[in-house]
Amino acid sequence: MLQQTRNTECFQVDRLQAAAFDYFLRYSDAETGLVADTSLADAPSSVAATGFGLSCYPVGVERCWIGRGEAASRVLTTLRFLQQCRQGSDARATGYRGFYYHFLHMKTGERVWQSELSTIDTALLVAGVLTAAAYFAGEDATETEIRMLSEELYARVDWRWALGRGETLTMGWRPPGRFLKYRWQGYSEALLLYILALGAPQHAIGPEHYRAFTAAYDWTAVDGAPHLRAGPLFIHLFPQAWIDLRGLRDPPMRDKATDYFENTCRAIDLQRQYAENNPRGFAGYDRDGWGLSACDGPKGRQRLVDGRWQRMLGYAARGAPGGPDDGTLIPWAPGACLPFDADASRSALAALENRYPDLLCEGRFPGGFNPSLPGAGPEGWVDDRVVALDQGLIVMMIENARNGFVWQLTRGIPAIRRGLERADFRGGWLATRGTA
Numbered sequence: 001m002l003q004q005t006r007n008t009e010c011f012q013v014d015r016l017q018a019a020a021f022d023y024f025l026r027y028s029d030a031e032t033g034l035v036a037d038t039s040l041a042d043a044p045s046s047v048a049a050t051g052f053g054l055s056c057y058p059v060g061v062e063r064c065w066i067g068r069g070e071a072a073s074r075v076l077t078t079l080r081f082l083q084q085c086r087q088g089s090d091a092r093a094t095g096y097r098g099f100y101y102h103f104l105h106m107k108t109g110e111r112v113w114q115s116e117l118s119t120i121d122t123a124l125l126v127a128g129v130l131t132a133a134a135y136f137a138g139e140d141a142t143e144t145e146i147r148m149l150s151e152e153l154y155a156r157v158d159w160r161w162a163l164g165r166g167e168t169l170t171m172g173w174r175p176p177g178r179f180l181k182y183r184w185q186g187y188s189e190a191l192l193l194y195i196l197a198l199g200a201p202q203h204a205i206g207p208e209h210y211r212a213f214t215a216a217y218d219w220t221a222v223d224g225a226p227h228l229r230a231g232p233l234f235i236h237l238f239p240q241a242w243i244d245l246r247g248l249r250d251p252p253m254r255d256k257a258t259d260y261f262e263n264t265c266r267a268i269d270l271q272r273q274y275a276e277n278n279p280r281g282f283a284g285y286d287r288d289g290w291g292l293s294a295c296d297g298p299k300g301r302q303r304l305v306d307g308r309w310q311r312m313l314g315y316a317a318r319g320a321p322g323g324p325d326d327g328t329l330i331p332w333a334p335g336a337c338l339p340f341d342a343d344a345s346r347s348a349l350a351a352l353e354n355r356y357p358d359l360l361c362e363g364r365f366p367g368g369f370n371p372s373l374p375g376a377g378p379e380g381w382v383d384d385r386v387v388a389l390d391q392g393l394i395v396m397m398i399e400n401a402r403n404g405f406v407w408q409l410t411r412g413i414p415a416i417r418r419g420l421e422r423a424d425f426r427g428g429w430l431a432t433r434g435t436a
Helices: 013-026 047-062 068-084 119-135 141-155 190-199 207-214 233-242 251-256 260-277 342-355 388-403 405-411 414-422
Strands: 099-101 172-174 219-222 225-228 299-303 309-313
Touching (some): 013 047, 013 388, 047 388, 068 119, 099 119, 119 141, 119 405, 190 207, 190 233, 225 260, 233 405, 260 342, 388 405
Antiparallel strands (some): 299 309
């Protein structure tokens, strides 16, 4: 159940959230407004990280970590750059057909790492653009231009082209002209992508494509209740950082008499049960030591602190139950799960504080850690990066747990309502015409 009181304040949650917000001040470029994917020196921007940053600026204003004028100026810098940077089908452009490449050079905005033109990462960027525009609703020239640019950026994304003549949205495209092999089909973070593509003012896809997306859902039973499978936590969390899905049901959820919020609560409990059972005997796993998701990790065959050998996965979408799992945990999970199970999150945050006193880096959680491996302390292996997406989730989800702030903003975005309604969501806040 959503917690809206100060009882979310454990493990110095205010300070944790403030430090996470500060990431977007420290690791953004003053000229382009792009946000670095990680804290590593010379890391490129990811457009998803920039989308999270745009969504976090309103939280920062409300929490008095940044002035409204400065935040609005940062947002405008970013939107102007996104609107003016070159769109083209060649390999050095910033984007094409309104979409953006996954990774961009922080200073120039040019594509780096031969990355794909990413549909999901563009959706996360667009969600940030719309959220910022919903907040900066003033009459002055800066906030007026923010809203104008937001409309232009959203309108030029050619969602129909991204179908690649298929029933479901493709995962992306590479120059000079090849769609990626895989499509967004079955439950994933692309739930947000489909809602934005359905609600778009131009180039919107039809409801039949959402039905094709959900047709591949993989259901199981958990304690007699239907559960939509997805092992990594980020799949459940990304769409709900922006959209309040409590009580909202699309046709698959109505058929199973559940909703995505309840499904996420079950996913958290499944992770806690898995960690408590600890079938592979990893260090640090118990009812308060949990959190499996996509993250970087140690690589190769390594010896654990208990003497066993374990194949380490490097970067992987870890999940539970069902794996994969190599003992690497994501410490940001409890903070990001506060809106769904506040008691479990508070208990896990307290355990992190007590067990791993040197885990934080400048007040921020690293991308992951593995206490089953030897290290300088009980933390074991610790990622040397802080990851922008993790910090964005912490900022937004703590605020949603506190007062539903981001959810309130996105309820007032007509495109969000339109996308949900075209996907045939019913109930919850959609049952009222207001935004409260």
